[in-house]
Amino acid sequence: xxxxxxxxxxxxxxxxxxxxxxxxxxxxxxxxxxxxxxxxxxxxxxxxxxxxxxxxxxxxxxxxxxxxxxxxxxxxxxxxxxxxxxxxxxxxxxxxxxxxxxxxxxx
Amino acid sequence: xxxxxxxxxxxxxxxxxxxxxxxxxxxxxxxxxxxxxxxxxxxxxxxxxxxxxxxxxxxxxxxxxxxxxxxxxxxxxxxxxxxxxxxxxxxxxxxxxxxxxxxxxxxxxxxxxxxxxxxx
Numbered sequence: 001x002x003x004x005x006x007x008x009x010x011x012x013x014x015x016x017x018x019x020x021x022x023x024x025x026x027x028x029x030x031x032x033x034x035x036x037x038x039x040x041x042x043x044x045x046x047x048x049x050x051x052x053x054x055x056x057x058x059x060x061x062x063x064x065x066x067x068x069x070x071x072x073x074x075x076x077x078x079x080x081x082x083x084x085x086x087x088x089x090x091x092x093x094x095x096x097x098x099x100x101x102x103x104x105x106x107x
Numbered sequence: 108x109x110x111x112x113x114x115x116x117x118x119x120x121x122x123x124x125x126x127x128x129x130x131x132x133x134x135x136x137x138x139x140x141x142x143x144x145x146x147x148x149x150x151x152x153x154x155x156x157x158x159x160x161x162x163x164x165x166x167x168x169x170x171x172x173x174x175x176x177x178x179x180x181x182x183x184x185x186x187x188x189x190x191x192x193x194x195x196x197x198x199x200x201x202x203x204x205x206x207x208x209x210x211x212x213x214x215x216x217x218x219x220x221x222x223x224x225x226x227x
Binding site: 001034036038043044046049055056087089091094095096097098099100101 | 142151152153154157166167168169202207208211212213214215217218219220
């Protein structure tokens with residue numbers, strides 16, 4: 001099983017600042033990496049797939065990078081609606097696996 | 108507009124069974140792999156199962172193998188998850204999902220979620 005490790009667990013950021021979230025895979029997943037955003041009481045929202053492809057309707061301030069085992073999601077200038085939990089997911093190998101999440105909170 | 112409407116959750120005793128349903132619309136269901144993901148209250152996401160567009164291939168997370176069965180009825184645009192021998196640790200919101208690019212790609216559309224509670 002490919003273990004996905006996200007860091008930090010909690011990230012405190014002021015509105016307008018840049019946020020950088022990390023995701024590490026226990027073995028190479030190529031570019032088969034996705035990022036989701038989830039707000040309380042809502043279903044997850046796909047932000048990025050194929051490591052760097054923004055999903056439909058996702059603002060340009062969200063960008064993904066990386067390949068192999070190291071991945072990053074960057075939010076260039078945090079808006080109030082961006083405070084949420086973010087999950088990475090690999091879909092290169094079965095079983096599909098998620099990271100434990102990073103909570104982005106208001107500083 | 109893509110819609111995934113789930114039903115079938117509820118309270119069940121340990122060892123019991125439950126069947127979840129997910130009715131799809133707004134896309135070509137019979138050409139699309141589909142899957143289920145769950146989330147225990149207050150916890151992270153866990154992939155559960157996937158099924159090929161024609162039902163000929165199924166994949167499961169180890170913790171549900173032999174207990175859960177994913178299936179589909181393309182004539183009814185419906186996806187199912189039959190859950191048997193339920194355990195307390197299966198308590199979660201269960202979401203059906205449509206992959207963004209077919210196969211095992213991430214879900215760009217999710218059902219509203221169905222809470223399954225396993226408790227005596």
